[in-house]
Amino acid sequence: MIRRLSLRLSLMALLALLGALMVSGNPASAESRVPFPRIPKALGATVHDGVAIRSEHMKRLFHQRDETMRQGIRPKDERLQGCLSCHAVKGEDGHAVNYEDPKHFCRVCHDYAAVKIDCFECHASTPDVEISAGGTQ
Amino acid sequence: MTECPTSSSRRQFLNAASVLGAGMVIAPGVTLHGISEAKAGLPRVSSKVRWGLLVDANKCTAECTACVSACKIEHGLEGHGRVKTDAQWIRKVELRDRGSGRTQSLPVMCQHCDEPPCVDVCPTGASFKRADGIVLVDKHTCIGCRYCMMACPYKARSFVHEVTTGQKSHSPRGKGTVESCTFCVHRVDVGRQPACVEACHKDGKGAMTFGDLKDPNSDISKKLVAHGGVRIRGDLGLDPGVRYQGV
Numbered sequence: 001m002i003r004r005l006s007l008r009l010s011l012m013a014l015l016a017l018l019g020a021l022m023v024s025g026n027p028a029s030a031e032s033r034v035p036f037p038r039i040p041k042a043l044g045a046t047v048h049d050g051v052a053i054r055s056e057h058m059k060r061l062f063h064q065r066d067e068t069m070r071q072g073i074r075p076k077d078e079r080l081q082g083c084l085s086c087h088a089v090k091g092e093d094g095h096a097v098n099y100e101d102p103k104h105f106c107r108v109c110h111d112y113a114a115v116k117i118d119c120f121e122c123h124a125s126t127p128d129v130e131i132s133a134g135g136t137q
Numbered sequence: 138m139t140e141c142p143t144s145s146s147r148r149q150f151l152n153a154a155s156v157l158g159a160g161m162v163i164a165p166g167v168t169l170h171g172i173s174e175a176k177a178g179l180p181r182v183s184s185k186v187r188w189g190l191l192v193d194a195n196k197c198t199a200e201c202t203a204c205v206s207a208c209k210i211e212h213g214l215e216g217h218g219r220v221k222t223d224a225q226w227i228r229k230v231e232l233r234d235r236g237s238g239r240t241q242s243l244p245v246m247c248q249h250c251d252e253p254p255c256v257d258v259c260p261t262g263a264s265f266k267r268a269d270g271i272v273l274v275d276k277h278t279c280i281g282c283r284y285c286m287m288a289c290p291y292k293a294r295s296f297v298h299e300v301t302t303g304q305k306s307h308s309p310r311g312k313g314t315v316e317s318c319t320f321c322v323h324r325v326d327v328g329r330q331p332a333c334v335e336a337c338h339k340d341g342k343g344a345m346t347f348g349d350l351k352d353p354n355s356d357i358s359k360k361l362v363a364h365g366g367v368r369i370r371g372d373l374g375l376d377p378g379v380r381y382q383g384v
Binding site: 065067069070071072073074075080081121122123124127128 | 179180181182265267268269273275276277300301303304305306309310311312314322323326327
């Protein structure tokens with residue numbers, strides 16, 4: 001009888017432990033065993049479908065660059081500066097960080113996915129406009 | 138560059154798709170988004186325009202370098218103290234008549250030829266001429282071979298030898314690519330004048346006129362009709378868009 005009780009108790013303890021693990025086992029939390037990229041919040045309103053942009057952004061940037069380069073089509077939002085002005089991350093000096101900084105919006109995911117991009121070897125990686133607020137993780 | 142037929146038909150297709158709705162299902166699970174939906178009304182370059190620049194060498198003086206300074210600021214061209222290899226999109230050239238000893242000073246930049254030899258020799262198609270006559274380097278495809286620099290009779294192009302930082306957003310430039318005067322294409326596309334022309338009128342002698350060579354009512358066309366204009370090395374038959382008076 002006593003043996004059965006102790007078995008039941010240990011089973012309950014195991015369940016409680018599992019429950020506690022499940023609560024704290026949120027993959028995005030800092031305590032997670034697997035590191036996840038902490039994507040900085042956008043400064044402006046949502047203008048694009050995030051899921052589509054995640055898989056399509058490089059194609060859309062390529063498409064746009066050719067149209068601008070060859071045909072002089074210069075849309076206001078759908079251009080690199082449009083992305084950068086909304087996805088700027090404020091550094092310690094109050095200005096937007098450039099691509100040298102690991103906190104740069106583009107770097108957060110590209111570093112995580114081990115993707116090396118060369119956009120910013122030529123292009124400016126900071127917005128022309130001064131960022132006002134937000135941009136923290 | 139003439140309009141690419143495939144891209145225009147593709148555009149029409151995309152426009153038609155955007156009329157039907159925000160996206161069109163072309164197969165189960167495959168949705169075609171009208172990418173050009175928001176851009177349909179935006180202006181694009183046209184061969185109805187040919188941009189040109191007229192320099193009046195009688196007004197230009199040797200001590201004035203307003204155009205050169207403005208270009209450097211506009212495009213973030215930094216020097217490294219190496220005169221032979223530092224990027225130079227526009228330079229002042231002094232002409233001296235051997236007989237009389239008279240000297241003249243004038244700016245020389247990419248002449249935006251109608252038959253550009255840099256475009257002919259480019260192995261990747263990075264050097265190209267836009268429909269409106271502006272000759273550019275597409276640095277996305279430039280491999281830095283520098284054939285165009287050898288082909289250019291005006292020595293208008295530069296090669297970027299150093300890692301660049303602090304570029305202007307409207308003027309991307311990077312190590313390993315060739316670059317030259319763009320006629321400030323980012324300004325021209327929004328109806329503004331190139332930085333050198335603006336500076337020449339503001340701080341200089343007002344020797345430069347920029348405009349549409351195909352429009353008979355433009356300032357540049359009127360001046361060319363009234364006083365003529367010389368193409369440098371016109372004998373090469375490249376028909377540059379930059380013309381000079383008083384040389």
